[in-house]
Amino acid sequence: MSGTDATLARARELLADHPVVDGHNDLPWALRQHVRYDLDRCDIAVDQSAAGLHTDLPRLRAGGVGGQFWSVFVRADMAGDEAVSATLEQIDVVRRLAERHPADLRLAFTADDMEAARAEGRIASLMGAEGGHSINCSLATLRALHRLGVRYMTLTHNDNIPWADSATDVPAVGGLTRFGEEVVREMNRVGMLVDLSHVADDTMRDALRVTEAPVIFSHSSARGVCDHPRNIPDDVLGSLAANGGLAMATFVPKFILPEAGVWMRAADENMRAHGLHALDTTPEAMAVHHAFEEANPRPRATTATVADHLDHMREVAGVDHIGLGGDYDGTAFTPDGLSDVSGYPNLIAELLRRGWSEADLAKLTWQNAVRVLRAAEDVARELSATRGPSIATIDQLDGTGARPGA
Numbered sequence: 001m002s003g004t005d006a007t008l009a010r011a012r013e014l015l016a017d018h019p020v021v022d023g024h025n026d027l028p029w030a031l032r033q034h035v036r037y038d039l040d041r042c043d044i045a046v047d048q049s050a051a052g053l054h055t056d057l058p059r060l061r062a063g064g065v066g067g068q069f070w071s072v073f074v075r076a077d078m079a080g081d082e083a084v085s086a087t088l089e090q091i092d093v094v095r096r097l098a099e100r101h102p103a104d105l106r107l108a109f110t111a112d113d114m115e116a117a118r119a120e121g122r123i124a125s126l127m128g129a130e131g132g133h134s135i136n137c138s139l140a141t142l143r144a145l146h147r148l149g150v151r152y153m154t155l156t157h158n159d160n161i162p163w164a165d166s167a168t169d170v171p172a173v174g175g176l177t178r179f180g181e182e183v184v185r186e187m188n189r190v191g192m193l194v195d196l197s198h199v200a201d202d203t204m205r206d207a208l209r210v211t212e213a214p215v216i217f218s219h220s221s222a223r224g225v226c227d228h229p230r231n232i233p234d235d236v237l238g239s240l241a242a243n244g245g246l247a248m249a250t251f252v253p254k255f256i257l258p259e260a261g262v263w264m265r266a267a268d269e270n271m272r273a274h275g276l277h278a279l280d281t282t283p284e285a286m287a288v289h290h291a292f293e294e295a296n297p298r299p300r301a302t303t304a305t306v307a308d309h310l311d312h313m314r315e316v317a318g319v320d321h322i323g324l325g326g327d328y329d330g331t332a333f334t335p336d337g338l339s340d341v342s343g344y345p346n347l348i349a350e351l352l353r354r355g356w357s358e359a360d361l362a363k364l365t366w367q368n369a370v371r372v373l374r375a376a377e378d379v380a381r382e383l384s385a386t387r388g389p390s391i392a393t394i395d396q397l398d399g400t401g402a403r404p405g406a
Contacts, residue, residue, distance in 0.1 A: 004349075011348035012064065018362035019066025019118065020344045021369035023218035023248035023325030024128065024197070026071045027055045028090045030329040033282050037093050039100060052283050054328035054340040057104050062342040066118050067108070067369065069218060070094045071330065072150060073130035075279065076159040080136055087134040091127060091148050098125050109149055111374035118366075126373075128195060128218055131157035132164055132183065137394045139186050151373065152193035152216060155180070155203060163394060165200035167229040175202030178397040181210045186390045188213045191380030193373065196220075197230070197250075197325070204236050213379035214244035214372045219325035221249045221256050221309040224316065230255050237313060240321040246372045247317055248325030249309050251301075251338050256309055259299035264333075267292050281332050289332050301335035303343075303350045310351065310364070319360045323368050 001009070027044075030053055035041040042048060044056040060068070072090035074083050098105040106117040108124035117124035127150045134153070135141040142153070155176075156166040163180035165171045176184070184207050187194050194211055196204045197220040207215060223231035232247055240247060253260035268278040270292045276285050313322045328334070328341050337346040348361060356364075 007349045007352050008345055011345040011352060014348060014358055014361055015064025015066075015345060015365065018366040019064050020324055020365045021067035021069075021114070021124070022065055022328075022341075023069050023216065023323060023369070024071050024130075024250070024330070025055055025068055025326065025328050025341070026073055026330030027053070027328070028070055028093050029073050030055075030281065031093055032089070033280070037089065037096075039093075039096060044097065045101060045104075049340065052281065052286055054334065056341075057101060059340055059342040060123060061104075063340075063344040064348075064365075065123060065341060065344065066366065067114050067124040067126065069126045069128045069152065069325075070097075071130045071218075072127050072134075073157070073330070074134060075277075076131055076133055076157040079133055083131075083133045084136050084141060087129060087145065088148075091145070091150065094125065094127055095149075107149060109151065110377060111370045114370050114373070126151050128152040128154065128193075130154045130195075131198070132161045132180075133157070133159075135183075137162060137179070139183065139390050139392065142183065142186060142192070143190055143389060146190045146192050150192065152195045152218060153187065154195040154197050154218060155183070155199050155207065157198050163398065165203050167198055167200050167203075169200075171200060171202070175200065175206035176210070177394075179392065179394040181206065182390055182392050182397060184210045185212075188376075188379055189383040189387055189390070191377050193376050196232075196236075200229075201233060201236070204232075208236070208239055208243055211243070212383065213376045214246065215240075216245055216323075216372060217247040217325070219248060219250040219252075219327045219330075221306075222312045222316070225309050225312050226256050226258055226261070228255050228258075228261055232313075234316050237316040237321075240317045244321075244372070244375055246321055246323050246368050247313055248323035248369075249306060249313060251306055251326045251328075251335055252331045253299070253301040253305075253333050253335060256305050256335070257299060257301040260301055260333075263296070263299055266296065267298075267332075279330075281329070286332060298333065303335060303337035303347050305335055306338065306347055307350045307354060311354065314360075319363055320368060320371075322364055324364065
């Protein structure tokens with residue numbers, strides 16, 4: 001066996017004991033786009049690569065994935081009750097997947113559930129809502145999503161919302177408004193992790209100031225390696241040790257490789273010129289992307305590119321505060337060696353070659369994510385004993401002009 005093969009074999013052995021908990025996978029939205037949630041037309045029990053998907057059960061198993069936060073994302077141009085209803089549809093499909101594949105998937109709501117799933121040889125299936133527009137400025141809706149199993153909420157997606165600024169929009173409120181701070185406090189009280197991927201730097205810092213529980217970045221990498229607003233600045237990475245939080249590195253090429261970001265902006269313009277949304281990954285949209293790529297060769301991110309981010313994140317945040325959040329089925333392109341969810345062993349092998357210890361890799365893949373969820377549960381237990389559900393409204397805290405039409 002060659003040295004490369006031996007290292008890959010060692011990576012697979014490590015993942016058998018300490019499987020990956022991935023912070024963000026957009027399969028539910030892909031199922032909405034591709035087959036309108038018809039699971040007979042897209043059976044993830046068999047390989048779905050021919051359908052253009054990154055995720056299915058055989059490849060999750062091959063990748064050593066033992067815990068998956070399924071994103072119950074809805075696009076930011078969906079607003080109000082439409083966004084809430086679409087989020088409920090996303091939650092429904094995750095639950096249906098678990099019911100359909102009970103030998104492989106187990107719904108998980110707590111850290112103990114995650115450990116039980118691992119002991120059973122099943123993939124712990126958790127949910128994260130991507131964007132505060134999913135609660136339509138309603139703390140009661142936030143609580144309802146938590147009761148349905150949502151265990152983190154990304155405060156924004158690509159656009160600002162009335163109570164929080166996004167990383168990829170023009171600043172409007174300067175971080176979090178008073179209502180935004182109340183959202184964070186209520187998330188702490190119920191045990192929903194505050195996810196700071198996608199948010200503006202001021203929103204990150206406001207949330208860290210207000211929160212009483214660890215925060216996460218479900219799919220963000222290091223700005224010190226690639227200067228993109230979707231990544232985490234070093235001062236925020238460095239604050240995670242005091243907070244107890246977790247930064248889960250993403251694999252999206254435009255966020256991790258500067259040249260890929262330049263190329264992707266041109267590709268997105270090409271999509272819009274064809275009347276397509278930049279985030280569309282249906283076969284028709286991918287055909288447009290691939291035609292553009294053929295005429296304009298794409299810069300290639302690799303496993304080494306991701307490892308560079310993880311090296312930096314470990315140095316700045318500490319090994320207890322990093323994880324993985326690939327964003328599979330939420331991106332049109334992926335790094336070489338990490339083309340789909342089966343690729344995690346390639347990344348672990350790269351880190352082994354760089355001298356990462358197996359103890360540190362076990363933290364990266366499994367232990368840190370379980371610890372952070374357990375810590376959020378502990379904080380929620382303490383807070384809920386002394387504080388009742390908040391009934392505050394955005395109009396009360398931010399004024400009647402806080403929402404369009406208010």
